[in-house]
Structure formats: C-alpha cells, structure tokens
Amino acid sequence: MVFIGFMKYLTYTVCVFLFAFFSQSGAADTHSKMEAWFKNFKTTATPQQMYNFVRALPKGGDLHHHLTGSMYSEWWYELASNPASNGGYEYFTRVELLPCRGYNSDEFSPNSQFFYFKTIQKSNYETLSACEKSTYKSLSELSPKEKNGFLSSIRLDEPHEDRKEFFERHWQRLGDMTRNPIIRSKLLLRKMQSYKQQNVSYLETISNPSGFVHPDGSYIAPESVLTLFKDMLNSPEAKATGVTVRFQISILRFSGFAEKALVSAFEFIDNNRDYYVAINFVGREDDGRGHPLRFLKTLRELRLHFPKINLSIHGGESVEPNKHVKDTLLIGATRIGHGLNSIMDPDTLLxxxxxxxxxxxxLISNYKLKYITDFKKHPFPEYLRVGIPVALSTDDNGMWDSTFSDEFYVAIKEYNLSWQELTEMITNSIAFSYLDDTSKEEHMTQLDKSLKKFMKARLANKKLTDVTPERSFICEYDNQLCES
Incomplete structure (x- = not known):
C-alpha cells in the first residue's frame, strides 16, 4: 500500500490495515477465536496474569509524551548527581528555606519559586549570595533523608498533591537539569530501552531543541542539540531497542512570546523534518491568555510560507465546559491531547x-491531576464506543510513577475492553502518528506481524513470564497485583 497523504488517506489506512489483519486466509477465524479467548481471560485471569498480558501486548506507539515529565526521579538523580556521566555539570538543590534578601533571591518576586528542591546548576549557584548558597546542597552530597525528599518532590505521590503542585512546582523543581542535553539524551535512551521491554515500537515525544546551556551557562545552539540527539538515536544501543523516535516542539500557550516561539518552531521543523514532526501548544488551559484562537492569525500567516506542519495540541484538559477543542480543530490540529471536556460539547463530539x-x-494523568476522581467518570469509553478514534498514551508518567503498560491495565480493568477495541486503539497509535508515509507503512506492517504472533501464542496457551510491576502507581491502583 502506498500512503499519499495523511489527511486524505488516514481513515482508509486504518480500515485497510484492519481488513488485512482480520481477513487474510484464516485471520478472521483467528480473530474470532482471540475475541472469545480474551473475553474468557478477562474473567479468569489473576492480577499477575493480566499484568503479564499487558506487558507482552504489542502496543504500537505513545503519541502524547512529554520527555522531561516522563522520566523517573531516580533516573534524574542518578545522572544529575554524577558529573562524570552528565557532561561535567554539577547541580545544587534547595534543602532549606531562609529569608535571604540577596539580589538573586526569588522568594519576594511575583513569580516566586521559593520552595524545597528547586535544582540549579553550578554556574547559577555561583551567582547567589552567601545566605542563599547556604540553603542549597550539592545533589551528590544529600543525606538519605534529603535524597528521598528530592525523589518525592518530582512525583505526585501525596494525597494532597494535584495539578496546582504539578504545574507550579514539579517543572520548576527540575529546573536546570532540563537544560542539559546530555542528561536529556541519556534519559531518552533509557525510555527507549524501557519501551522495548513493554513492546512499544514508536515514541513521539515533546522535546524542544532550544534552551540548553553548557556547564558555564553559555547557550547551546538548537542545531548542536539535535546533532547530539541524532548521534544517540543512531547509536548501537538505541538501534537495539527497535523503537523509532520523533519529536514535537512545544509552545507555552499563555506566555507573552508565544507567537514569536511559534514562528521559530515552524522554521526549525521545516529545516529538520526527518526528526521533528509537529508543534504542540502546552500549558494550563484555565489561563485565558492561552486560548487557541489567539494563534489563528499567526498560523495562517505561517501557512502562506511553509509546507504543512502538523499540529497535535492539548485541548479539553479541563473539568469546565468550553470551546477549546472545537477551536483547536479550527486552528488546524489533527490530534487532540486529552479532550476530556469534549463530552460536554455535542457539536464538537459530532x-x-x-x-x-x-x-x-x-487515563492516569487525568486521575493523578484530579480532573477525574474515579476512572469510571472518564469519557474515554464513550469516545471509543461511539466511533471517535482514540489511543492510549502516558503524558508525564515519570511524575505519576507509572508505565505505558499501566495505562492498558487500567483501561482493560475499568472498561472491559474487547480484543477488537484493543487492536483498534493500538492501530490508531501508528495510523495517526506523524511518521512519514514510508515509515508509517513499515510500522503498520510490523505491527500486523507482532499482533498476529501475539494472538497465535495466546491461543496456543503459551505461558507468559511473570513480570514484577516497576513503579508505585499500579500497586496503589491494584494492591492485589503487588501482593501476589
């Protein structure tokens, strides 16, 4: 099959793939048997057996993924506390709160970041007053208690924590660590290795090429950062994962310079379309300065000069009804991140x-940020079962301390998914990706083979290896799984 245009042939692609998957010689019968097998399996499987199943399940791609937010706190600490492995950077984190009034102190500013475990690199630490320096400690010298505090500070792991803590503290605590391209590159490799273990073949992640600095604080050009990432992605270690990676550029929707950043993003993506595939507007939607239509004029001007650039935009991540998803479609998005409140807007649903x-x-992101208080209140099954294309993804799963497999575990347990529904979502994750046509066709073909192999093994009742849950979320969700 030749792909000649995402927008014209996407639906056709999905239909043809599913037809081929289920209608080749013997495949329809195999699908029918698998549907019956899975229906029985759901009613008889222990938590451990179900977790083994979702870990081994070929999952296609993760399409909604913030690179820095997806990394586990232990990974951050290991790399940031060791200059020998992070490019010679040294980091200091705030372990005390004192009323210093130095020139660089931020506790009295309108946008105060006066809280524990804000992390800065040495070049910024050296600019602080003596009093301010006394409130910081090198990451490599933290006591066990301080280290545990640091690790906890970038996870939503306390009952009182919600989206306020997430949006106003977590990212700020990561601080200068996110500006180190070597750390970012090594974290991405670890994520790819984790995805190989979870049978994920594609990752489309948000990671801007700008804002990086050397250990002395001097600026690193975006092109140099991309070269570093390319070298990593083409390394034997990365190739061994079998995971394909593409990047999106994020625009902080409510910032005063968002339009200027949008222009720069178009220019950079147009020159680097082999690795950068889309633009994404991010940031809290309840900040009215970032409403979607703010960018319509700029986008229309840019489209006069640049070939098509994809938009995959956060929309409807809100518990209040609004027209953001509809407006996001108007400005050109083909994928909607979250879409929670679309359920409240009949016109947009149509x-x-x-x-x-x-x-x-x-799912887990919406739960941890308390946009929903119960998974049964999520509109996901309604979208899925009225024919709106959906795909599961992870968002900032490092901060939820969860995995991609956990998303599937929750979805199956909460919504009684059929085998048809599972494969439809998994297929969507490649069909709606922003891979080029040739790469998309290759991934679809490989996904077809992987799903058929998986079905054959399940129907033959081949035992899956017991897998120990890696992260804390799934144990909180189903404590029987971690007791078994």
Missing part, C-alpha cells in the same frame, strides 16, 4: 466522530 481526528487519551 466533529470528532465524523472527522479524521484522534484523541490522545491519558
């Missing part, structure tokens, strides 16, 4: 049902 749009569903 658009999503009858258009070529995907909702990137992040």
């Amino acid at each position: 658009l999503l049902r009858n258009g070529k749009y995907l909702i990137e569903t992040n």
Whole structure:
C-alpha cells in the first residue's frame, strides 16, 4: 500500500490495515477465536496474569509524551548527581528555606519559586549570595533523608498533591537539569530501552531543541542539540531497542512570546523534518491568555510560507465546559491531547466522530491531576464506543510513577475492553502518528506481524513470564497485583 497523504488517506489506512489483519486466509477465524479467548481471560485471569498480558501486548506507539515529565526521579538523580556521566555539570538543590534578601533571591518576586528542591546548576549557584548558597546542597552530597525528599518532590505521590503542585512546582523543581542535553539524551535512551521491554515500537515525544546551556551557562545552539540527539538515536544501543523516535516542539500557550516561539518552531521543523514532526501548544488551559484562537492569525500567516506542519495540541484538559477543542480543530490540529471536556460539547463530539481526528487519551494523568476522581467518570469509553478514534498514551508518567503498560491495565480493568477495541486503539497509535508515509507503512506492517504472533501464542496457551510491576502507581491502583 502506498500512503499519499495523511489527511486524505488516514481513515482508509486504518480500515485497510484492519481488513488485512482480520481477513487474510484464516485471520478472521483467528480473530474470532482471540475475541472469545480474551473475553474468557478477562474473567479468569489473576492480577499477575493480566499484568503479564499487558506487558507482552504489542502496543504500537505513545503519541502524547512529554520527555522531561516522563522520566523517573531516580533516573534524574542518578545522572544529575554524577558529573562524570552528565557532561561535567554539577547541580545544587534547595534543602532549606531562609529569608535571604540577596539580589538573586526569588522568594519576594511575583513569580516566586521559593520552595524545597528547586535544582540549579553550578554556574547559577555561583551567582547567589552567601545566605542563599547556604540553603542549597550539592545533589551528590544529600543525606538519605534529603535524597528521598528530592525523589518525592518530582512525583505526585501525596494525597494532597494535584495539578496546582504539578504545574507550579514539579517543572520548576527540575529546573536546570532540563537544560542539559546530555542528561536529556541519556534519559531518552533509557525510555527507549524501557519501551522495548513493554513492546512499544514508536515514541513521539515533546522535546524542544532550544534552551540548553553548557556547564558555564553559555547557550547551546538548537542545531548542536539535535546533532547530539541524532548521534544517540543512531547509536548501537538505541538501534537495539527497535523503537523509532520523533519529536514535537512545544509552545507555552499563555506566555507573552508565544507567537514569536511559534514562528521559530515552524522554521526549525521545516529545516529538520526527518526528526521533528509537529508543534504542540502546552500549558494550563484555565489561563485565558492561552486560548487557541489567539494563534489563528499567526498560523495562517505561517501557512502562506511553509509546507504543512502538523499540529497535535492539548485541548479539553479541563473539568469546565468550553470551546477549546472545537477551536483547536479550527486552528488546524489533527490530534487532540486529552479532550476530556469534549463530552460536554455535542457539536464538537459530532466533529470528532465524523472527522479524521484522534484523541490522545491519558487515563492516569487525568486521575493523578484530579480532573477525574474515579476512572469510571472518564469519557474515554464513550469516545471509543461511539466511533471517535482514540489511543492510549502516558503524558508525564515519570511524575505519576507509572508505565505505558499501566495505562492498558487500567483501561482493560475499568472498561472491559474487547480484543477488537484493543487492536483498534493500538492501530490508531501508528495510523495517526506523524511518521512519514514510508515509515508509517513499515510500522503498520510490523505491527500486523507482532499482533498476529501475539494472538497465535495466546491461543496456543503459551505461558507468559511473570513480570514484577516497576513503579508505585499500579500497586496503589491494584494492591492485589503487588501482593501476589
């Protein structure tokens, strides 16, 4: 099959793939048997057996993924505390709160970041007053108690923590660590290795090429950062994972320079389309300065000069009804991140049902940020079962201390997914990706083979290896799994 245009042939692609998957000689019968097998399996499987199943399941791609937010706190600490492995950077984190009034102190500023475990690199530490320096400690010299505090500070692991803590503290605590391209590159490799273990073949992640600095604080050009990432992605270690990676550039929607950043993003992506595939507007939607239509004029001007650049935009990540998802479609998005409140807007639901749009569903994210208080209140099954294309993804799973497999575990347990629904979502994650046509065809073909192999093994009742849950979220969700 030749792909000649995402927007024109996406629906056709999905249909043809599913037809081929289920209608080749013997495949329809195999699918029918697998549907019956899975229905029985769901009612008889122990938590451990179900977790083994979702770990081994070929998952396609993760399409809604913030690179820095997806990394586990232990990974950050290991790299940031060791200059020998992070490019010679040394980091200091705040372990005391004192009323210093030095020139560089921030506790009295309108945008105060006066809280524990804000992390800065040595070049910024050296600019602080003596009093301010006394409130910081090198990451490599933290006591066990301080280290545990640091690790906890970038996870949502306390009952009182919600989206306020997440948006106003977690990212700021990561601080200068996110500006080290070597740390970022090594973290990405670890994520790819983790995804190989979870049978994920594609990762489309948000990671801007700008804002990086050397140990002395001097600026690193975006092109140099991309070269570093390319070298890593083409290394034997990365190739061994079998995971393909593409990047998006994020625009902080409510910032005063968002339009200028949008222009720069178009220019950079146009010159680096082999690795950068889309733009994404991020940031809290309840900040009115970032409403989608703010960018319509700039986008229309840019489209006069640049060939198509994909938009995969956060929309509807809110518990209040609004027109953000509809407006996000208007400005050109083909994928909607979250789409939670679309359930409240009948006109937008009709658009999503009858258009070529995907909702990137992040169940655990929406739960941890308390946009929903119960998974049963999530609109995901309604979207899935009225024909709106959906795909599961992870968002900032390092901060939820969860995995991609956990998303599937929750979805199956909460919504009684059928085998048809599972394979439909998994297929969507490649069909709606922003891979080029040739790469997309290759991934679809490989996914077809992987799913058929998986079905054959399950129908033959081949035992899956017991897998110990890696992260804390899934044990909180189903304590029987971690007791078994």
